[in-house]
Amino acid sequence: MTDAPVPSTPVLGIDIGGSGIKGAPVDLQIGELAGKRLRIETPKKSTPENVAKVVRQIVEHFGETIGTDSPIGITIPAVVTHGKTRSAANIDKSWIDCEAEKVFEAELGRDIVLVNDADAAGVAEVHYGAAKDHPGLVVLTTLGTGIGTAILNRGILIPNSELGHLEIDGHDAESRAASSVKDKEGLSYSEWAKRLQRYYEVLEALLWPDLIVIGGGVSKDSDKFLDKLKLKTPVVPAKLLNTAGIVGAAWLAVDRRVHPDPFLS
Numbered sequence: 001m002t003d004a005p006v007p008s009t010p011v012l013g014i015d016i017g018g019s020g021i022k023g024a025p026v027d028l029q030i031g032e033l034a035g036k037r038l039r040i041e042t043p044k045k046s047t048p049e050n051v052a053k054v055v056r057q058i059v060e061h062f063g064e065t066i067g068t069d070s071p072i073g074i075t076i077p078a079v080v081t082h083g084k085t086r087s088a089a090n091i092d093k094s095w096i097d098c099e100a101e102k103v104f105e106a107e108l109g110r111d112i113v114l115v116n117d118a119d120a121a122g123v124a125e126v127h128y129g130a131a132k133d134h135p136g137l138v139v140l141t142t143l144g145t146g147i148g149t150a151i152l153n154r155g156i157l158i159p160n161s162e163l164g165h166l167e168i169d170g171h172d173a174e175s176r177a178a179s180s181v182k183d184k185e186g187l188s189y190s191e192w193a194k195r196l197q198r199y200y201e202v203l204e205a206l207l208w209p210d211l212i213v214i215g216g217g218v219s220k221d222s223d224k225f226l227d228k229l230k231l232k233t234p235v236v237p238a239k240l241l242n243t244a245g246i247v248g249a250a251w252l253a254v255d256r257r258v259h260p261d262p263f264l265s
Contacts, residue, residue: 010034011254012066013246014055014074015117018042018090018145021051023058024243025065026250031128033243035065046092048085048100052107059108071111071257073249074104075120077148079160082263083114086160090145101264113253118142119159120248121215121238122150127251129213129239136210139163139203140238143216147174147199151207163203173199179218189221193228204233213238 010025020039027034038061043050059072066072076095079086083101088094104112122140125131131138135154142148147164150157164174175181177199182192200212212231214222215238222237229235240247 007070007254009067009070010065011070011250012059012062012072013120013248013250013253014058014072015120015245015249016042016051016055016074016076016091017117018046018077021054021058022246023055023062024246025062026247028251028254031124031240031247031251033246035062037246038062042091047094048092048098048103049107051091052103055104056107059110071113071253072104072108073113073115073120073251073253075115075117075245075249076100077117079162080114080116081160082261085114111253111257113249113256115249115252116148116150116160117245118148118161118215119150119157120246120252121148121240121244122152122213122248123157123251124240124244124248125213125215125238126152126155128247129244130236131211131213134211137207138211138213139207139209140213140215141203143177143179143196143214143218145180146178148216151209163206166199166202166206168198168202173202179216182218189224190228193225196225197229197231200229200231200233200235204231209233211236215241215244217242 014023022039024037025034077089085095085100101114138152140150149161149163166173177195212235219237
C-alpha cells in the first residue's frame with residue numbers, strides 16, 4: 001500500500017479527550033502543527049451531539065487555513081470500526097455503537113475520518129517520529145489515564161488493538177501500570193517501572209515486536225524510567241509528545257481519500 005500524496009495546504013487534526021478537545025492545522029510535509037492549537041473543554045455531558053458542536057467551533061476557527069474541501073481527521077478514546085464507535089473511555093456511554101463518523105459529517109458538512117486516539121499517535125510516530133521508516137513490527141503504547149496501544153507492521157496500521165486491557169496476574173493491565181495509577185498511588189519511578197516491566201514483558205512475549213515506542217505525556221520523563229526496563233525489544237520514547245494524535249489524525253484523513261474504507265462506500 002502506497003502513502004497518500006502529501007498536500008501542500010494544512011490539514012486539520014482534532015483530538016477528543018475526556019477533559020479537552022484540541023485541534024490544529026497540520027503541515028503534513030513535515031508532520032508539525034501549522035498553527036497554534038485551539039483547546040476547548042469537553043462538555044460535561046459529552047454526548048456525540050454535544051461534542052460535535054465543539055468540534056464545529058474548532059473547524060470554524062481554522063476555516064481560512066484549511067479551505068473548504070480539506071478532509072478532517074478526528075481522534076477519540078474509543079474503538080472505532082468503519083466509522084462506528086464501539087466503546088467509550090472517559091466520554092459519555094452514548095458513544096457506544098454510535099454511527100459517530102456520520103454524526104460529525106452531518107454537523108460539519110465535510111469528509112471525516114474518525115480514529116482511535118492511540119492508533120492516530122502510532123501513525124504519527126511511524127511517519128514522522130520515533131519509528132519513522134521502520135521496516136518491521138512496531139508497538140506504540142500511550143501511558144496516561146489508561147494504556148492505549150497501536151500496532152503497525154511495515155508502516156501499516158492494524159487498528160483497535162486495545163492491549164492496555166490485557167489481563168496480567170489477575171488484573172486489567174492499565175489498572176496497575178497506567179501513569180495515572182503511578183500518580184494516584186504515589187509510586188516512585190522505580191516502583192512504577194517494575195509494573196511496566198511486567199506489562200511489557202507480557203506484551204513482548206505475545207507479539208515479539210521489533211520496536212516498542214512509549215508515548216503519552218509521561219514520555220517526556222522517559223529518562224527517569226526507560227533504562228529500568230529490561231526487555232529483548234528496543235524501547236524508545238515517542239517524539240511527537242502531545243501533538244501525535246492531531247498529526248496522525250490529519251495524516252489518516254488524507255490517506256482515506258486514496259484508500260477508502262470499503263465498508264463506508
